[in-house]
Amino acid sequence: MTAHRPASEERPREADRHQEGSLSVPSRHHYRLFGLNFDSERPIPGLAENRGEPGTDQAVSIDFGYVPPHLHRVDARDDLYEADSRSYLIEQPHVVRLLIEDGSSIVAQPLPGGDEVLLWNSILGAGASVAGFQRGHIPLHASAILTAGGAVAFGGRSGFGKSTLVGALVGRGFDLLADDLVLLRQEGEQFVVGEGVPEVRLLDDAAMQLGWPQDKAFALQSNAPKYVFRRPAAGTPREAPLRRFYCIEFASPGVAPGIRRLEGTNAMRHVIERFRVRMRLHELPPELRRNAFAQMAAIIARIEIFHFVRPKAYDQFDFWLDELGAHIKAEER
């Protein structure tokens, strides 16, 4: 099976750049995202290149080409992914097939029917999550802001308003750190969050709620559909220790709105549920379970975990946003 790309997307072959008497070396594109260095065959659309600090970790390479449909050895699988302790293969139908290996290589095979927005969403979402996990980091399905005291993250199931919340907090003066993926890197007693792609992805109604005009969106993610709003890049990618994690849930007859501290096994359950690799904890290849479990327990021990329950309807959104903002700022005093 060979990689297929529509003719409209054909790029000049590297050989066409050859000049008589010299060899042109294909250039690579360098980024630091989520606390990882990336070295990409293609530029990430709309993102200025930035290099990590010299001496930091080896880069994760991103290349495009054929990806086999199956791994040779499989320890965990479902309809969309296969994995062993070093390799992870995932197919997002009509978008891309990704092979991520040893935390150092992402190979992407674009599939017919996909577009570039979805392609890079997968590479920098699932691809970066797994590459980070293979390096011993913890990927969480969460968004994060940067405060004076460090990073504050918001986790929740898809559709529970992580991006909306972070977008609203950005509108109130907080700095965006990451949307949809928070990759935690343990450094001694701390868990460090690295800045992600400077964008927030919002559904139609969320964008309207926040007053973000759709015609100002950088791109449209067709599968949701979500509008991709790019924020101005900060320059040098920022990193900060995670100091607080809010688990978002919608209010229901049994769960009233509010902000409540979570502790012990209840806190751990919420954090484990936000683990962002398609495999659940019990589905991880056995060699990876112990470390993942230990790291999540360490997160509970060192990070304040809160349950943020908000009404689903937007009529009280601003009130609960004020409460949350005050709760965040109270800790900084």
Place this chain on the structure above:
Amino acid sequence: MTTKYRRQEDAVSADLGDELAVLNLESGSYLGFNATAAYLWRLLEEPRSLDELCKAMTAEFAVDTAGCRESVATLLAKLEGDGLVIAIDR
């Protein structure tokens, strides 16, 4: 011969204050233990009989002997079923 119980060697536990989370490495599932179950789990680091476990539990917690015996036996059966505890010397 008295049956003794001890925890599985490949069970991984994590202290969460008064509570405990225990991971079964083989299955990947985990359980959350409250303070009394966590105390029992720590006792099971060494092989102990049901009588020995109840004696230690009643000394630590305000529970009657009969109620403790029933609760501990029920918990041991569950942990055995989950593969976190094994019975020896049967």
